[in-house]
Amino acid sequence: MAKENCEVMTYSDISAKTRLILPQDLSFAVDMLKHGGVVAIPTETVYGLAANALDDEAVRKIFIAKGRPTDNPLILHISLFQEIYDLVSHVPSSAKKLADAFWPGPLTLVLRRSSVIGDNVTASLDTVAVRMPCHNIARKIIRECGFPLAAPSANLSGSPSPTTAQHVMRDLNGKIDAVVDGGECSVGLESTVVYLCDERPRLLRPGGITISQIESVVGKVDIDDAVSGEKMYCGKASSPGMKYKHYSPKADVTLVIGPSSEYVDFVNEKAKCKKNVGALCFDEEAEKINAVTVPYGRKLHYQEQAQKLFSSLRKFDLLDVNEVFAHCDYNDEVALAIYNRLIRAACFKVVRL
Ligand code: TXA
Ligand code: MG
Numbered sequence: 001m002a003k004e005n006c007e008v009m010t011y012s013d014i015s016a017k018t019r020l021i022l023p024q025d026l027s028f029a030v031d032m033l034k035h036g037g038v039v040a041i042p043t044e045t046v047y048g049l050a051a052n053a054l055d056d057e058a059v060r061k062i063f064i065a066k067g068r069p070t071d072n073p074l075i076l077h078i079s080l081f082q083e084i085y086d087l088v089s090h091v092p093s094s095a096k097k098l099a100d101a102f103w104p105g106p107l108t109l110v111l112r113r114s115s116v117i118g119d120n121v122t123a124s125l126d127t128v129a130v131r132m133p134c135h136n137i138a139r140k141i142i143r144e145c146g147f148p149l150a151a152p153s154a155n156l157s158g159s160p161s162p163t164t165a166q167h168v169m170r171d172l173n174g175k176i177d178a179v180v181d182g183g184e185c186s187v188g189l190e191s192t193v194v195y196l197c198d199e200r201p202r203l204l205r206p207g208g209i210t211i212s213q214i215e216s217v218v219g220k221v222d223i224d225d226a227v228s229g230e231k232m233y234c235g236k237a238s239s240p241g242m243k244y245k246h247y248s249p250k251a252d253v254t255l256v257i258g259p260s261s262e263y264v265d266f267v268n269e270k271a272k273c274k275k276n277v278g279a280l281c282f283d284e285e286a287e288k289i290n291a292v293t294v295p296y297g298r299k300l301h302y303q304e305q306a307q308k309l310f311s312s313l314r315k316f317d318l319l320d321v322n323e324v325f326a327h328c329d330y331n332d333e334v335a336l337a338i339y340n341r342l343i344r345a346a347c348f349k350v351v352r353l
Helices: 023-034 056-066 081-087 093-102 136-145 165-172 211-218 260-273 283-288 302-318 334-345
Strands: 019-021 039-041 048-052 075-077 107-112 127-131 178-180 192-195 202-205 252-257 277-281 292-295 323-327 350-352
Touching: 019 023, 023 039, 023 048, 023 136, 023 178, 039 136, 039 165, 048 056, 048 075, 048 136, 081 093, 081 127, 093 107, 093 211, 165 178, 165 302, 252 260, 252 334, 260 277, 260 283, 260 323, 277 283, 277 302, 283 292, 292 302, 302 334
Parallel strands: 019 178, 039 178, 075 127, 107 192, 252 323, 252 350, 277 292, 277 323
Antiparallel strands: 039 048, 107 127, 192 202
């Protein structure tokens, strides 16, 4: 972790009880946000922990509730494209083209920030991350608030991102004002993050929008070292959130890459000599494995795997498992985003078969 400006705030006394809000009662959520509250809201990617991005005290509560290091900046969520002009100092043509193609949707653009944005939202960077979610509930809440919402994923820092209101409750009950229950998130992984302040766009975090989709709109995209790296990133990260161990269940995770039959043999060998072994596997592999299995989708069906990944990782916390072998593919489609999350869950421990 970088030394500068990265203390972890501790939870004090934000809210004793967290209210569960149904989609028909959104006015409660809007009211809480207008009064400086922190409210978890559904988006198409994962649940976000939202607060008024222009209210320093409200933003501070997000960091406290999550136990998030203060050097990790937040994404601002808007409901209309023109709202971006207040938040950034310049909108390059690449931003317009990408927004045209993929907004509303799971794509975050990093641009030079304007003076209305506080240092705590951006962790004192001179850039700000902006996205327009396509989830109806999220957009309605942003629209009715009338200000941008700062919202990181609504999990405790380090644990898997939440894809249901119940996941949020498990992590943050009693620490935030409310959770809006919008059911399961459809994408299941956080947005793709693209840096647009250099000549060429640079991918900071892979997500549901793939590199080839982005390249089809703006041409060649660079991949940040922190995305392609196979080690915990210790330098000054372009996207600070990517340098932390993240997404982990309580059990130790090892990422395994290779053909199905070899993965099955590998886990079965491990299970012969160790107790409490778990396998995060593809559906077709589950019945061949002699250990606790959590299947997370069919082979090669990356969108299905992405949608189930975080809830599957969370399942291991409810099972009697202390070591998990997670199988995934590696390519530049949505599989890259899955690999990117799992390698962090595994703290960069990888076995290639
Ligand atoms: O899908 C998503 O993006 C979800 C939903 C709630 O919108 N949000 C989310 O936020 O994943 P969070 O805070 O969990 O992840 C945001 C990532 C972090 O890796 C952070 O470091 C990076 O975006 N980020 C935020 N602002 C940045 C900036 N100005 N420059 C570079 N990276 C930035
Ligand atoms: Mg997060």
